[in-house]
Amino acid sequence: MADLSKEKFVLVQQDAILYDEQMKSKPIGYYKDAWIRFRKNKASVAAAIILAILIFMAIIGPWINKDYTLFDDSVKWSTRLANMPPRISWLTWTGSFDGYKEVTGDPRNFSNYPEGIIIEQKSYNPITHQITVVIDYYAYINYKYSAEIDESTQLYTSSSYTTLSVAEYEAVKAAEEASGDTIILEDAPMVNSAYRVRLDYYKFLYYVYDVEEVNFVFGSDSMGRDLFTLLWEGARVSLLIAFTVASINIIIGMILGSISGYYGGWIDLTMERLSEILAGLPFLAILTLLLLRYGNTVWVVILAFTMTGWLGISSLTRTQFYRYKRREYVLAARTLGAGDARIITRHIFPNAIGTLITSMALYIPAIIFAESTYSFLGIINYAETTSVGRLLSNGQLVMKESLYQLVFPAIFISLLMLSFNLFGNGLRDAFNPSLRGVEE
Numbered sequence: 001m002a003d004l005s006k007e008k009f010v011l012v013q014q015d016a017i018l019y020d021e022q023m024k025s026k027p028i029g030y031y032k033d034a035w036i037r038f039r040k041n042k043a044s045v046a047a048a049i050i051l052a053i054l055i056f057m058a059i060i061g062p063w064i065n066k067d068y069t070l071f072d073d074s075v076k077w078s079t080r081l082a083n084m085p086p087r088i089s090w091l092t093w094t095g096s097f098d099g100y101k102e103v104t105g106d107p108r109n110f111s112n113y114p115e116g117i118i119i120e121q122k123s124y125n126p127i128t129h130q131i132t133v134v135i136d137y138y139a140y141i142n143y144k145y146s147a148e149i150d151e152s153t154q155l156y157t158s159s160s161y162t163t164l165s166v167a168e169y170e171a172v173k174a175a176e177e178a179s180g181d182t183i184i185l186e187d188a189p190m191v192n193s194a195y196r197v198r199l200d201y202y203k204f205l206y207y208v209y210d211v212e213e214v215n216f217v218f219g220s221d222s223m224g225r226d227l228f229t230l231l232w233e234g235a236r237v238s239l240l241i242a243f244t245v246a247s248i249n250i251i252i253g254m255i256l257g258s259i260s261g262y263y264g265g266w267i268d269l270t271m272e273r274l275s276e277i278l279a280g281l282p283f284l285a286i287l288t289l290l291l292l293r294y295g296n297t298v299w300v301v302i303l304a305f306t307m308t309g310w311l312g313i314s315s316l317t318r319t320q321f322y323r324y325k326r327r328e329y330v331l332a333a334r335t336l337g338a339g340d341a342r343i344i345t346r347h348i349f350p351n352a353i354g355t356l357i358t359s360m361a362l363y364i365p366a367i368i369f370a371e372s373t374y375s376f377l378g379i380i381n382y383a384e385t386t387s388v389g390r391l392l393s394n395g396q397l398v399m400k401e402s403l404y405q406l407v408f409p410a411i412f413i414s415l416l417m418l419s420f421n422l423f424g425n426g427l428r429d430a431f432n433p434s435l436r437g438v439e440e
Contacts, residue, residue: 034354034430044426047419054416058239061232065217077209078224080145080201083402085137086219086227097217101137104130117143138214145201146185162197168208169195175207183207219404221394231409234388235416241298242367245305250360252306253313258344260314261321268318275315278308287379296381305367316359320352354431361424365417372413388413 028036038044087099100119110118110133117139122132145162164172172183186198205211218227260271287304294300324330325348333347374380375389382390388409395406 038426038430041426041429043422044429047422047426050415050419051423054235054412054419055239058232058235062229062236064232065226065229077205081141081214081216081220081224082222083398083405084141084214084216084220084224085402086217086404087138087215088217089215099136099138099215100134102132103135103140104132107131110135113140114143141214142200142202146199162199162201164195164197164199166195169197171208172197172199172204179207181207218408219402221391221405222398222402227391227405227408230386230391231388231412234386234391234409235412237298237382237385237387238368238371238389241302241305241371242364244302245309245367246360246364248302248306249310249363250313250356253310253315254317254356256310257314257317258321258349261318262325262340262344262348264322271314275311279311281308283308284379287374291380296383298382298385301371301380305370309367313356313359313363317352317356320355321348324348324351358424358428358431361420361427365420365424368413368420369417 085099085101086097088097092098102122106129107124110131113135117135118133119136120134122134124131175181176183181203182200183203184197184199187195202211202214205214216226216228218231221227221230256271260268283304286307287301290300290304321344325343330343330347333343338347371380372387372389372392375382375387376393377389378393380387380389391409392406392413395402395409399406
């Protein structure tokens with residue numbers, strides 16, 4: 001090995017003045033780091049976007065299709081639009097949302113239909129002599145309640161003429177005079193102070209009940225109500241219950257859990273025994289008794305969910321406070337004279353907030369699923385409003401004839417549950433302190 005002389009070594013920057021380099025990166029706090037990690041989870045971001053859309057539609061959806069006010073104004077006219085298939089005028093060319101429906105009946109019943117109503121013959125049963133055809137259901141309804149019945153074939157079971165009240169008849173006459181359109185096709189003698197007429201049904205709905213265009217985006221239910229509007233009204237009820245119950249339970253659970261976990265001793269023992277007593281009460285029994293005593297209202301359902309719903313949040317908060325209350329920084333704060341309230345709110349609670357936020361995100365879909373389940377089973381049945389669970393139940397009854405009444409509520413509740421769970425999983429990973437600063 002050759003000897004190296006020291007003359008060959010040269011000191012670099014021997015005469016230079018060296019300074020500490022300034023850090024050019026910005027400090028990243030806990031919440032900013034959580035936001036950065038949450039954005040990297042593409043599934044959770046997509047779930048958050050879907051949730052935002054669903055919640056936004058629950059807010060504005062019931063006002064989009066306000067043309068369909070028939071059920072509020074006259075059950076007689078609304079029931080004539082019962083079980084209408086979905087139809088959107090500008091999507092009919094795609095073969096979806098075209099308003100077509102399969103109808104089975106005696107072949108003679110379809111022989112007198114005008115051109116354009118029957119789209120396709122599907123099958124014929126030689127045993128029952130029944131034929132199944134695809135018809136444009138919207139054209140069929142207009143024809144059914146506008147044209148005179150062929151008495152020789154008994155095409156329809158209703159009478160040949162539609163009965164109008166005096167107010168409706170006068171409104172039709174005024175509309176005819178103002179617009180020049182022909183609405184009443186034929187008059188018949190009055191019966192019991194009521195007018196009997198044949199009319200253009202859709203023009204009658206437009207001029208008298210302000211129904212501009214009969215297009216049900218999601219179809220109509222068995223009472224002629226717009227399923228699109230009903231779905232978002234039901235979503236609004238479910239989300240209202242879920243967020244209200246979650247907020248109340250989390251506030252109560254955090255307060256009681258933090259007191260129990262921080263102080264311990266006889267306070268913790270007393271609250272734990274009380275929690276065990278409440279946890280032993282069956283939720284279904286509580287819900288049933290409250291509904292029987294106070295009726296099926298939204299606030300009674302919220303009360304039932306909040307009576308024992310805070311127990312899980314309280315237990316989780318208690319565990320987090322037991323975990324952090326003996327840490328060094330808590331001891332240092334107490335040594336410097338910080339009071340119990342300051343230690344709880346400024347030192348322990350911020351470290352436990354990540355776990356609590358995650359539990360809230362996962363707690364909301366659990367409430368929605370429970371409320372929808374009890375509504376589906378008929379245990380919860382709101383008197384003046386509907387819910388997604390009730391729409392699912394009603395759709396199951398007519399799924400053979402009108403499958404869409406089951407499909408659209410099922411798609412909504414599936415998207416809502418899946419999005420909430422993916423969103424909650426993303427929050428769980430983002431707020432996990434052990435993953436802070438970890439690059440994936």
